[in-house]
Amino acid sequence: MKYFLTKNGVTIDKNRNIIPMDESNAIYQKYLDFLKADGTVEQTDLLSDFEIDLAKNEAIDKLKKECYDELALTDWYFVRKMDIGIEVPVEVIEQRNEIRKKYNDLINENLS
Numbered sequence: 194m195k196y197f198l199t200k201n202g203v204t205i206d207k208n209r210n211i212i213p214m215d216e217s218n219a220i221y222q223k224y225l226d227f228l229k230a231d232g233t234v235e236q237t238d239l240l241s242d243f244e245i246d247l248a249k250n251e252a253i254d255k256l257k258k259e260c261y262d263e264l265a266l267t268d269w270y271f272v273r274k275m276d277i278g279i280e281v282p283v284e285v286i287e288q289r290n291e292i293r294k295k296y297n298d299l300i301n302e303n304l305s
Contacts (some may be wrong), residue, residue: 196224197234201244209242252303260296264289 195207202210205223212224267289270281 196227199244203244211243249303253300256296256299256303260292263292263296 196212197205197207199205204214206212210220213221215221267285270285272282273279
């Protein structure tokens with residue numbers, strides 16, 4: 194079995210599974226046995242599946258916040274409509290739909 198140290202300092206196996214640092218865990222015991230037998234843990238730019246998922250989720254959260262911030266600039270049109278009945282201009286509705294589409298496309302890219 195080969196082990197690697199990710200760029201974030203997490204120990205993973207060749208299948209990118211995180212090695213739990215828990216002495217009662219059998220996987221960790223195998224890792225310790227590997228080290229005791231003069232095994233070498235290679236430094237790598239790889240990330241564990243968990244780290245990849247975490248990075249994707251952080252990127253998606255950032256995109257959602259950016260979308261929210263862009264939409265917030267035109268929210269007042271809808272408040273005005275609810276408050277005094279003035280219709281929201283079609284251009285604003287189209288702009289908001291374009292913003293949503295842009296961010297939904299970017300989020301879907303991050304999910305793949």
